[in-house]
Amino acid sequence: KLAMIPGIGPITASALVASIGDAKNFDGGRQVAAWLGLVPRQHSSGGKSNLLGMSKRGDTYLRTLLIHGARSVIYRVSQRADACSWISSVVNRRNKNVAAVALANKNARIAWALLAHDRQFDAGYVHSTAVA
Template sequence: MDKEVEELEAQIKVRHRANETSRELERIPDSGPLTSSELVASLGDAKNFSNGRQLAAWLGLVPPQNSSGGRPTWLGMSKRGDAHLRTLMIHGSRSVIYRAGQKNDPDS
């Protein structure tokens, strides 16, 4: 089973290296080939979202907003979207937060 996992991970890395968008996404802290490839595969064209908040709401990371008459209404948290991708994003965020206390650079 370990050999199969290694082979699948190697295939993901090959596809990741061949995809420019996936390589760009890997520049995000704690986003590796798996998270980047999963994001590209799940989203397709990110231009379907007008901003990052819409993407986060689609993933179920923040509540969606519904505005009427210039008055924003925040809806309840949604568990729609890709649960596996949401989990990868949450783990990446936790890793960044955990390590931020150990760094002294301006990004921390």
């Protein structure tokens, strides 16, 4: 399931499954990303939030695999002429390394969602809330 996510191959997928184990032990995708060290470090006080760079805490091996996979996706998107995806807009706004960490964070959250809810990857998936 995880190897279908762009930027995650068989090695990264098997390492994620082996390290995470039961995804339901985590409350959400952000908790998995924080566990991997892919979220900004906070230095906040008194209601004033100050976000610093990537925390770099957690599993170095998994974080490296996710970031390298994200870099390969960014490289492939930059080669296409009709690149109008989320990652191309991030690359246009920010540095490529910042965009790679953002995509790695997004992939970690998607991986948690697929494992926790036992779903297949769908690139066009839109979460719909139940309307009563």
